[in-house]
Amino acid sequence: MKSINGIQFADMVQMGAHHLFQNADYVDALNVFPVPDGDTGTNMNLSMTSGAKETAAHTNEHIGKTAQALSKGLLMGARGNSGVILSQLFRGFGKSIEQMDVLNAKQFADALNYGVETAYKAVMKPVEGTILTVAKDSARKAVEVSEDVEDIRELMQAIVEEAKKSLDRTPDLLPVLKEVGVVDSGGQGLVFVYEGFLASLKGEALPSKTVGSSMDDLVSAEHHKNVQGFMDTADIEFGFCTEFMVRFEDGKKAFDETAFRNDLSEYGDSLLVISDDEIAKIHIHSETPGEVLTYGQQYGDLIKIKIENMRQQHTEIVGEGYSTEATKKKAEVHPYAIVTVAMGTGVSELLKSLGASAVIEGGQTMNPSTEDIVKAVEAVGAERVLILPNNKNIVMAAEQAAEILGIEAAVVPTKTIPQGMAAILAFNPQATVEENKNNMSEAYAHVKTGQVTFAVRDTSIDGVEIKKDDFMALAEGKIVLSNPSLKEVTTSLIQTLMDEEAEIVTVIYGEDVSEEEANEFAAFIEAQYEDVEVEVYNGKQPLYPYILSVE
Amino acid sequence: MSIELKNEFGLIDISQDTVAQIAGGAAIECYGIVGMASKHQIRDGLTDILRKENFTKGVLVRQEKENLHIDMYIIVSYGTKISEIAYQVQSKVKYTLNKSLGMSVKSVNVYVQGVRVANV
Numbered sequence: 001m002k003s004i005n006g007i008q009f010a011d012m013v014q015m016g017a018h019h020l021f022q023n024a025d026y027v028d029a030l031n032v033f034p035v036p037d038g039d040t041g042t043n044m045n046l047s048m049t050s051g052a053k054e055t056a057a058h059t060n061e062h063i064g065k066t067a068q069a070l071s072k073g074l075l076m077g078a079r080g081n082s083g084v085i086l087s088q089l090f091r092g093f094g095k096s097i098e099q100m101d102v103l104n105a106k107q108f109a110d111a112l113n114y115g116v117e118t119a120y121k122a123v124m125k126p127v128e129g130t131i132l133t134v135a136k137d138s139a140r141k142a143v144e145v146s147e148d149v150e151d152i153r154e155l156m157q158a159i160v161e162e163a164k165k166s167l168d169r170t171p172d173l174l175p176v177l178k179e180v181g182v183v184d185s186g187g188q189g190l191v192f193v194y195e196g197f198l199a200s201l202k203g204e205a206l207p208s209k210t211v212g213s214s215m216d217d218l219v220s221a222e223h224h225k226n227v228q229g230f231m232d233t234a235d236i237e238f239g240f241c242t243e244f245m246v247r248f249e250d251g252k253k254a255f256d257e258t259a260f261r262n263d264l265s266e267y268g269d270s271l272l273v274i275s276d277d278e279i280a281k282i283h284i285h286s287e288t289p290g291e292v293l294t295y296g297q298q299y300g301d302l303i304k305i306k307i308e309n310m311r312q313q314h315t316e317i318v319g320e321g322y323s324t325e326a327t328k329k330k331a332e333v334h335p336y337a338i339v340t341v342a343m344g345t346g347v348s349e350l351l352k353s354l355g356a357s358a359v360i361e362g363g364q365t366m367n368p369s370t371e372d373i374v375k376a377v378e379a380v381g382a383e384r385v386l387i388l389p390n391n392k393n394i395v396m397a398a399e400q401a402a403e404i405l406g407i408e409a410a411v412v413p414t415k416t417i418p419q420g421m422a423a424i425l426a427f428n429p430q431a432t433v434e435e436n437k438n439n440m441s442e443a444y445a446h447v448k449t450g451q452v453t454f455a456v457r458d459t460s461i462d463g464v465e466i467k468k469d470d471f472m473a474l475a476e477g478k479i480v481l482s483n484p485s486l487k488e489v490t491t492s493l494i495q496t497l498m499d500e501e502a503e504i505v506t507v508i509y510g511e512d513v514s515e516e517e518a519n520e521f522a523a524f525i526e527a528q529y530e531d532v533e534v535e536v537y538n539g540k541q542p543l544y545p546y547i548l549s550v551e
Numbered sequence: 552m553s554i555e556l557k558n559e560f561g562l563i564d565i566s567q568d569t570v571a572q573i574a575g576g577a578a579i580e581c582y583g584i585v586g587m588a589s590k591h592q593i594r595d596g597l598t599d600i601l602r603k604e605n606f607t608k609g610v611l612v613r614q615e616k617e618n619l620h621i622d623m624y625i626i627v628s629y630g631t632k633i634s635e636i637a638y639q640v641q642s643k644v645k646y647t648l649n650k651s652l653g654m655s656v657k658s659v660n661v662y663v664q665g666v667r668v669a670n671v
Contacts, residue, residue, distance in 0.1 A: 078631070123584065
């Protein structure tokens with residue numbers, strides 16, 4: 001074949017368009033660049049179809065006129081980056097042969113090359129490793145080969161071979177392709193068009209689908225798109241990447257790809273099925289890989305099975321501790337939080353039950369730092385926070401934390417656990433931080449606190465003689481008495497705290513006090529003061545056998 | 552004015568110019584664009600293709616509360632389907648900003664300021 005005319009060229013275009021149409025899904029699946037939205041095949045196919053329609057409607061023996069029709073159809077129907085580039089390639093091609101009736105090998109090669117030049121001129125920053133590169137490499141090869149080859153079939157054969165080689169090189173030019181492990185989708189589309197051209201020249205039929213090594217590319221692209229969606233292992237709905245092949249057998253269920261696909265889509269997502277007469281290759285992400293395999297066995301023997309746990313892989317990538325339970329549990333978030341400080345697990349529980357979002361373990365001998373408070377507030381994900389230090393030595397740190405946080409924060413300067421409890425009870429989630437601070441401060445102002453603790457050395461404070469290991473009673477932070485008998489100390493403390501208006505007494509007993517002792521003490525208070533209600537809590541606090549409040 | 556992002560470690564401040572540079576860089580990688588144009592070219596009355604260091608003149612970034620709005624002024628190649636190229640620019644710019652800054656872009660408005668005929 002020394003030359004082609006318009007009619008032959010029109011047939012090449014039809015074959016090219018048809019072959020691209022047959023494989024549009026495959027091109028879609030490869031699409032990761034410029035935007036991984038999986039529409040390259042669809043777009044190219046729509047563009048090429050529009051070009052083929054216009055060509056069919058205006059086919060002329062004059063190849064220049066036929067090529068003009070193709071150029072016009074492609075321009076009108078151009079969709080997507082690759083579609084626009086395709087239209088430019090053939091716009092240049094058509095423009096350079098406007099006056100020609102027929103093309104010989106040399107002229108055909110030059111026209112392709114002119115098309116590439118035109119396409120490159122329409123972009124400021126050509127990205128190599130795309131359809132542009134594939135078009136350029138194959139056109140250069142065409143010019144080179146046409147020096148000695150006169151047969152257009154032979155020339156087209158060389159073009160297709162070079163286009164495929166160039167396509168295989170695209171990952172070396174475009175990093176994202178290498179990363180994902182695919183070849184360029186637009187370049188693949190162009191290869192399909194050229195393969196169609198060649199089939200038309202040879203008068204051969206083409207296989208409708210490409211089966212072979214392509215499955216690996218498809219799987220890579222599919223995984224890449226998946227990864228885009230998962231930032232969190234917990235987001236993975238279908239946890240097992242399942243790949244297998246079925247070799248069809250006589251006597252088993254007859255294979256129908258559409259039905260097979262529809263059935264399998266019930267089991268998960270990212271489904272890929274490629275089949276020929278003998279085997280089908282399947283890739284699916286499923287939560288029940290066993291059921292998928294069982295389904296496949298209806299059609300024949302299973303070969304090459306590979307199942308991977310994607311949650312585990314994802315966990316390793318993002319570096320979080322792997323546990324299905326843990327991934328399901330999200331940290332509790334309190335947009336409007338109360339963060340407070342306490343000693344003893346019982347006290348912590350008590351404060352939480354009243355409404356504290358977080359309780360920092362601290363207290364007399366291990367005061368939390370500013371940083372500890374900041375961390376605790378951030379851990380609850382607060383947007384607005386009230387900080388209750390429950391200890392005069394922590395008020396400063398709390399104030400600093402409130403400043404550093406950069407969110408709406410206020411400190412209610414509570415100095416004891418009972419004050420903290422009273423303040424928490426006055427919290428109103430509808431009020432502003434400032435309003436709450438005022439209301440809560442008022443609420444704890446009328447709470448009187450008494451504490452019983454041990455003396456660590458002999459001393460004298462506020463005129464009270466104190467001996468090491470004696471019990472000391474503090475009323476509102478002031479020493480009342482010191483005595484070896486716990487009972488005497490608590491009795492005299494409660495007498496100091498009580499007044500006419502007292503209604504409620506709260507007793508929080510520490511880890512050194514038994515429940516019986518605490519109840520005995522409570523019974524004593526109720527007997528002494530008829531109108532008073534006594535509440536008893538097991539605070540499990542160290543160092544303070546009793547914390548009392550009167551309000 | 553700049554764009555502020557907050558996370559647990561503190562504040563990230565991204566200048567408007569940075570956003571404009573990224574948006575411009577994404578746009579000129581799109582097929583069919585031959586350059587960025589100055590948004591004031593109507594006033595200046597000339598179609599000048601901006602150099603890379605002046606991209607910001609052809610990209611306008613506006614922030615309304617949480618949302619980013621981008622206006623881009625471009626020059627396209629003659630003989631291409633302009634509507635399609637504008638659409639490609641929109642999707643590429645949106646995707647790139649989202650990927651590189653983690654910002655969602657509410658709108659990308661494309662103003663085609665001119666067509667350049669390549670002297671083939």
